[in-house]
Amino acid sequence: MNRRELLKLAACSALISAVPLQRAFAAKPGKLIAATPLGLPQVILARALEDPELKNLIPERELLDWKDPDQLRAWLARAEVMVTATPTNVAANLYNRGVPVVLMNVNVWGTLGMLGLEHKGSLATMEDLAGRHVGVPWRGDMPDLVFRYLLGKAGLEVGRDVKVSYQSSPFETVQMYVAQRLDAAVLPEPMRTATRLQSLQFGQSPNELDLQQEWARLAGGEPLLPQAGVLCRRELLEKVPEQVAALQAAIGRAVDWVVGEPEAAARLGADRSPLSRQVNEGAIARTTLKMVNAQEARPDLESFFSALSELSSGFIGGKLPDAGFYHV
Template identity: 65%
Template sequence: MNPDRRDFLKLAAGAAVLASLPLQHCLAAMTGKLSVAAPLGLPQVILARALQDPDVNARIPERELRNWRTPDQLRAWLARGEVGLSATPTNVAANLYNRGVPIVLMNVNIWGTLGMLGLPASGPLTAVENLAGKHIGIPWRGDMPDLVFRFLIRKAGLEVDRDLRVTYQSSPLETVQMFVAQRLDAAVLPEPVRTAARLQAGQFGQKPEELDLQEEWGRLTGQGAALPQAGVICRRDLLEADPQALEVMQSAIGRAVSWVTSEPAKAATLGAELSPLAENVYQGAIPRTQMVMMPASKARPELEAFLTALAELSPDFIGGRLPDTGFYLPDAVS
């Protein structure tokens, strides 16, 4: 075998491997269309605004925004290369990474979306200790709202089943309906679903008690009242193919987060256009959500502390271990 032939075979093998990868979708995306995904709610508003950014428009002419409803759907889209970039809860991002999906975390931008609503008739709700003897509803067992709630309950010296009753529903909508039907004393809900429930309870002339779980976390742990709950991930091959484009997106996301917090009325209008939730739901949800864009590498210490605390309750939550350095977008790009 002469060197020329060897080089040719190497090249052929390399081409075959490349061809078998879904990379071409993403490469094509950066020169043409970029597919971005987000769950319903404020992450969707942030990414929609980022995609309207003039810099993004100039760098990536064709863009699309999709909704993902379950992490499995997102995983499939990422694995097939149908989506290059997505907003996700941080635990879903860690889980995808630990299960071998080639992604990197670009940033964390949602630092407080969890809270509780309490029926006024069930007594005051100013601290999780008030929940003793109560019936609490939570959407999805083992998800972030559940684990944050259980962490806080444990910190407060309470025990589920011994001191309080917890029932799980299969979606936030079901929890909202149970709360509105007054079949729960309190409900753990993220925004904007929490505001939707609060407004619906208001139709019945009720003013539900509100408890911010981030503040409870700060009170019970002595740490800050901000939790790195959601951010944006992208496919690793997108990063490798066009780091400058990602840099443009990262900056645009930062501007979009600032825009949502500084222009809540306009952001609410955009949210209502994008989703079935009404404008007043977003108007209530925005001031109740902590939003700050922090590049992933800077957020790493807080993210690791947060994920470690929750993984103690359920290791599966993050896919068995903390993600390694490869999970975080390198500083050079951020």
């Protein structure tokens, strides 16, 4: 991704936020309106909605893009959107705040990483960050909490061992990192791949650190973090359970397709967003994708939520979601 593409992505996000919420959401009986953030969750859900078996059952479908959780919360609260791809902590927060939603599945299990300036030395472990200046987008959100949790496990303290500055968006983090105003940056995919490619164009060869691998090393277990999935409003599950079952199956097939056909999936991503095919393909290679039903993923989710809630209980709305949150 070159600078023009990066700016185009930022402009696209701004346009999404400017779309009036009063738009006609076509509340026709039988029509399924879904939503997604930019990135691989968008590719998965876009593919699932075009699944032949799902199309036969639900002829009318629409996929919207949401910019931030506030916009998504408004759509879900007014039942203008019935299904959405979302980070798992956003889903838990919505549920704990009284929005009638059910988590259907988790399908993104690893998308966080770091880039480090080559001349600052090796970036093979979290311990290598000692003495460096790190940029982190979205203070208090998942990338920040995962990063700070791992810092603590590595015996490092913000302010004492590592300088951390926060940016309001990944775009600002990328700009500061590419300008070498940061020694390292915490970035989710696809921004990590886009920034890596941009750095290479500027003659920089960044070091990379996979935060899922560091989680396994420092906290134990597998290098898997239940980061994103798909939820639906409870009334959809209660009124048309067969549609939810068909969508769940279609999402499973879509995830398998993205993993098995990364070039085709990257083209679909490029068609639906400002992200180039090359960026989408790199993001797929650096992201762990597998479809796990919410009930089966519950132990992993509760372990993940509990760990990050040590830093901020508001991350998930103050408590672990109860059994009603998980679709069986």
